[in-house]
Amino acid sequence: MHKLTPILNPLTLPNGAVLKNRLLMAPMTTCTGFYDGTVTSELVEYYRDRAGSIGTVIVECCFIDPKGPAFPGAIAIDSDNKISGLSKIANAIKSKGSKAILQIYHGGRMVEPELIGGRTPVAPSAIAAPREGATTPQALTAEEVEVMITKFGDAVNRAIKAGFDGVEIHGANTYLIQQFYSPNSNQRDDKWGGSRDNRARFPLEVLDITHKMAERFADSSFIIGYRFSPEELEVPGIRFDDTMYLLEKLAARGLDYVHFSVGQLLRPSIVDREDPTPLITKFIAMRSPELAKVPVIGVGGVVNKADAESALEHGFDLVAIGKACIAYPDWADRITNNEQLELFIDSNKREALNIPEPLWRFSLVDAMIRDMSATGRKYKAGVYQEKVEAEALKLKINVTLDTDRITDIMLIPDDSLDVDFTTTFESLRTRILVANSPHVDAITGATTQSEALKKAVSRALATSSKEHVIEEGGNPAAPQNYDVVVIGSGGAGLAAAIQAHDDGARVVIIEKMPTIGGNTIKASVGMNAAETRFQKLKGIEDSKELFYEETLKGGKFKNNPVLLKEFVELAPEAIEWLAAKDIELNDITITGGMSIDRTHRPADRSAVGGFLISGLVKNINKRDIEVLLETSVADILFENGAVTGVKVVDEYNDSRILNAKSVIVATGGFSANREMVVKYRPELDGFVTTNHKGATGSGIAMLQKIGADTVDMGEIQIHPTVEQTTSYLISEAIRGGGAILVSQAGKRFYNEMETRDKVSAEIIALPEKSAWVIFDEQVRLNNKAADEYIAKGFVVSAPSPQELAVKLNMDLHALLATLERYNVFVEKQDDEDFGRKTALRHPLNQGPFYAIRIAPGVHHTMGGVTINTDTAVLDAQKQVIHGAWAAGEVVGGIHGANRIGGNAVADIIIFGILAGRNAAALARR
Numbered sequence: 071m072h073k074l075t076p077i078l079n080p081l082t083l084p085n086g087a088v089l090k091n092r093l094l095m096a097p098m099t100t101c102t103g104f105y106d107g108t109v110t111s112e113l114v115e116y117y118r119d120r121a122g123s124i125g126t127v128i129v130e131c132c133f134i135d136p137k138g139p140a141f142p143g144a145i146a147i148d149s150d151n152k153i154s155g156l157s158k159i160a161n162a163i164k165s166k167g168s169k170a171i172l173q174i175y176h177g178g179r180m181v182e183p184e185l186i187g188g189r190t191p192v193a194p195s196a197i198a199a200p201r202e203g204a205t206t207p208q209a210l211t212a213e214e215v216e217v218m219i220t221k222f223g224d225a226v227n228r229a230i231k232a233g234f235d236g237v238e239i240h241g242a243n244t245y246l247i248q249q250f251y252s253p254n255s256n257q258r259d260d261k262w263g264g265s266r267d268n269r270a271r272f273p274l275e276v277l278d279i280t281h282k283m284a285e286r287f288a289d290s291s292f293i294i295g296y297r298f299s300p301e302e303l304e305v306p307g308i309r310f311d312d313t314m315y316l317l318e319k320l321a322a323r324g325l326d327y328v329h330f331s332v333g334q335l336l337r338p339s340i341v342d343r344e345d346p347t348p349l350i351t352k353f354i355a356m357r358s359p360e361l362a363k364v365p366v367i368g369v370g371g372v373v374n375k376a377d378a379e380s381a382l383e384h385g386f387d388l389v390a391i392g393k394a395c396i397a398y399p400d401w402a403d404r405i406t407n408n409e410q411l412e413l414f415i416d417s418n419k420r421e422a423l424n425i426p427e428p429l430w431r432f433s434l435v436d437a438m439i440r441d442m443s444a445t446g447r448k449y450k451a452g453v454y455q456e457k458v459e460a461e462a463l464k465l466k467i468n469v470t471l472d473t474d475r476i477t478d479i480m481l482i483p484d485d486s487l488d489v490d491f492t493t494t495f496e497s498l499r500t501r502i503l504v505a506n507s508p509h510v511d512a513i514t515g516a517t518t519q520s521e522a523l524k525k526a527v528s529r530a531l532a533t534s535s536k537e538h539v540i541e542e543g544g545n546p547a548a549p550q551n552y553d554v555v556v557i558g559s560g561g562a563g564l565a566a567a568i569q570a571h572d573d574g575a576r577v578v579i580i581e582k583m584p585t586i587g588g589n590t591i592k593a594s595v596g597m598n599a600a601e602t603r604f605q606k607l608k609g610i611e612d613s614k615e616l617f618y619e620e621t622l623k624g625g626k627f628k629n630n631p632v633l634l635k636e637f638v639e640l641a642p643e644a645i646e647w648l649a650a651k652d653i654e655l656n657d658i659t660i661t662g663g664m665s666i667d668r669t670h671r672p673a674d675r676s677a678v679g680g681f682l683i684s685g686l687v688k689n690i691n692k693r694d695i696e697v698l699l700e701t702s703v704a705d706i707l708f709e710n711g712a713v714t715g716v717k718v719v720d721e722y723n724d725s726r727i728l729n730a731k732s733v734i735v736a737t738g739g740f741s742a743n744r745e746m747v748v749k750y751r752p753e754l755d756g757f758v759t760t761n762h763k764g765a766t767g768s769g770i771a772m773l774q775k776i777g778a779d780t781v782d783m784g785e786i787q788i789h790p791t792v793e794q795t796t797s798y799l800i801s802e803a804i805r806g807g808g809a810i811l812v813s814q815a816g817k818r819f820y821n822e823m824e825t826r827d828k829v830s831a832e833i834i835a836l837p838e839k840s841a842w843v844i845f846d847e848q849v850r851l852n853n854k855a856a857d858e859y860i861a862k863g864f865v866v867s868a869p870s871p872q873e874l875a876v877k878l879n880m881d882l883h884a885l886l887a888t889l890e891r892y893n894v895f896v897e898k899q900d901d902e903d904f905g906r907k908t909a910l911r912h913p914l915n916q917g918p919f920y921a922i923r924i925a926p927g928v929h930h931t932m933g934g935v936t937i938n939t940d941t942a943v944l945d946a947q948k949q950v951i952h953g954a955w956a957a958g959e960v961v962g963g964i965h966g967a968n969r970i971g972g973n974a975v976a977d978i979i980i981f982g983i984l985a986g987r988n989a990a991a992l993a994r995r
């Protein structure tokens with residue numbers, strides 16, 4: 071066994087051949103062959119460079135017959151004169167110590183006539199492929215089918231002669247072999263078609279002849295693999311049980327491996343979209359002991375070591391790596407050294423990476439190329455001195471910049487520096503240098519100092535990029551052009567920016583505060599979504615309909631039904647969108663007003679906000695999306711009926727214009743704007759707010775200026791559980807985890823899991839206008855937030871309820887009676903006093919016991935600007951304001967009169983993504 075990671079363990083195949091580790095380079099089209107399919111020297115070097123530490127290289131598919139090439143630049147094994155070129159590839163790979171396997175195929179009806187000299191392609195039946203402009207192929211005669219099988223045999227013989235260690239029969243990607251097995255493309259009525267057994271005959275005979283050739287011409291270690299596409303969408307078409315049937319038959323005749331052909335390792339069914347089970351899980355559950363002896367290869371989305379390890383954990387025996395092997399020829403070495411890799415290729419590195427020109431232009435690779443020449447020069451190189459000021463801390467740093475990088479950050483020596491800060495400094499310095507960005511996570515326990523240091527580095531960057539513009543003869547105050555301007559760096563803004571960028575737009579994020587994250591960073595409980603993969607994995611049965619109804623009920627039926635429908639519909643996709651960006655919310659809890667666990671949160675049950683922002687910012691950095699901090703948008707520019715950009719003002723009060731066809735307003739709500747809150751709800755004067763200072767509603771005002779309408783402005787939510795000295799919100803997850811609310815008299819007074827408005831009203835109705843959140847050790851253990859509250863000094867704790875009551879100056883007997891009675895309700899799962907139906911998790915009987923004093927605070931503004939389901943901002947006539955988009959708390963209508971806990975995070979991600987997509991599409995049109 072390999073001590074470090076199972077992916078480096080060798081594997082003995084059924085025929086006795088030993089693969090030195092579990093990693094293979096996936097077969098990928100390079101389009102680099104000569105016109106006749108002969109191998110080019112460029113291609114030989116490409117493979118040589120990628121062999122070595124990786125156990126096996128599966129060379130791209132090679133067509134076995136002149137009518138077989140499915141794309142331009144395909145390589146061939148259709149005649150003996152191809153052997154010598156192919157042998158160069160085999161030798162190159164083997165000389166580096168990897169095994170070399172060659173994939174063999176025939177494109178069948180997927181072949182375009184122009185690739186075969188204008189001739190008509192051949193297929194099992196004369197049925198065109200279901201794609202636009204596809205040629206109707208000629209059906210092979212029974213005799214031609216037999217000949218085709220011998221051609222596969224000849225190809226195997228040539229592969230052996232060329233020195234390959236094995237062949238992979240390409241039974242996937244809707245090519246000829248799959249066409250024979252598919253009831254869609256094969257509608258023959260002879261022995262090659264009709265029944266499933268007849269359709270399986272062709273793949274089986276190809277396997278038989280492969281075995282025969284290997285027995286005759288190769289030694290027993292010659293590897294024979296089979297690649298398959300697990301399903302077809304067409305009706306009729308191959309379903310997963312058909313695939314299992316064929317694989318069983320193939321395995322019975324002897325195979326050394328089977329190889330999934332899918333885009334994602336853990337892809338579920340594409341036919342049954344309701345079923346989130348990864349196909350590999352099904353495969354393992356369904357396979358016979360015979361098939362279980364055949365190793366299975368997984369492929370799709372493997373970039374880092376953890377991805378490959380996860381493949382093995384899910385039951386694959388081997389892992390094929392695609393794009394990452396193109397971007398990193400020495401991929402296996404890098405991941406062995408625990409390098410964390412990103413899937414991109416420096417635009418200047420084609421030659422260095424030995425990527426053939428046709429492959430470089432291929433869409434799959436093209437999408438990975440990052441233009442380093444454009445991003446290459448951003449700063450004027452030099453040393454920039456900045457002040458770092460945070461409370462008592464006052465010092466200076468030198469930030470050294472190269473034209474494209476932060477190369478160093480140094481503290482200017484000062485005797486008064488305390489050791490505490492130097493440790494924080496060192497850790498943060500490393501984070502910033504590694505990320506080449508000041509937008510990194512703060513050091514735990516030193517947030518204020520971290521933020522001050524990050525701000526100082528941001529300033530150095532801003533100054534030097536202005537100097538760079540001047541040096542280049544430009545004017546830093548001159549208007550700049552973008553496709554999409556995003557205002558606000560909360561969850562909605564960041565999600566929108568990432569999506570717009572990924573859709574090809576040039577994006578900038580404008581944030582008026584010195585830090586990224588807006589109010590989102592304070593979000594605690596999680597993200598609601600129904601019918602998600604993670605719910606299914608936990609066996610939670612939920613429905614979108616119920617989610618819709620409960621949100622509508624919680625919102626007092628005031629929600630905009632169309633937006634709410636869209637919200638509920640897109641929520642599971644948004645959960646997946648995050649997961650694909652390494653922001654996995656796979657633990658699930660519940661919030662007030664919901665009847666089912668549907669609040670998704672991080673696996674470690676920590677608060678969602680910090681986790682979400684940290685993950686989104688990593689994605690922003692990875693994409694090199696520009697973020698301007700301490701810069702506020704003063705106006706959205708609007709000319710001739712369309713948005714044309716924004717006017718921004720930076721921290722030095724310099725203003726400039728940013729031109730853009732799309733402006734996404736993601737400026738959050740107005741809870742921190744006392745005047746505005748009181749204007750709509752005079753009785754809230756004097757209430758504290760849980761929100762950050764930036765929640766001033768400026769986005770609403772700016773949009774109103776260009777004609778936007780608003781809705782529900784008076785619907786302002788107060789959150790029931792806010793620590794009053796710091797305005798810190800005590801997450802609903804604590805009650806959702808089993809805590810109760812108790813008055814100063816030591817009594818429960820209401821169903822703690824009711825909606826926020828009702829619980830708040832009951833607390834305000836108490837004589838002391840505040841209450842205690844009380845919980846025990848079991849609740850603490852399940853909620854990381856509780857530890858945070860303890861660390862912040864909010865929590866009174868005692869070993870027993872009696873001692874707790876004393877500390878809270880509460881009637882001891884009353885508290886004991888309350889706990890006892892509540893614990894009985896938990897046992898019976900029936901709250902006779904207040905009808906609490908959810909989160910009756912466990913009796914509160916394990917010390918220590920904890921209490922936090924809370925009262926309501928202004929928390930969320932449900933009202934805001936009006937949008938349509940595309941997130942386009944609407945005017946009073948419900949007409950779209952061209953180029954103006956809005957997402958997140960700035961928008962009104964989704965939550966009606968009361969927002970359910972966990973629905974704000976869902977809102978910002980769902981509509982953020984949508985805004986990013988639509989804004990990019992408009993700007994690039």
Ligand code: ADP
Nearest residue numbers: 558560561562582588589590703738764958959
């Ligand atoms: P959401 O939850 O909708 O994403 P957040 O409150 O998390 O909203 O984030 C909104 C962000 O927008 C905050 O960081 C806030 O400082 C920023 N913001 C608000 N108004 C402006 C403005 N005029 N210019 C730039 N940024 C703004």
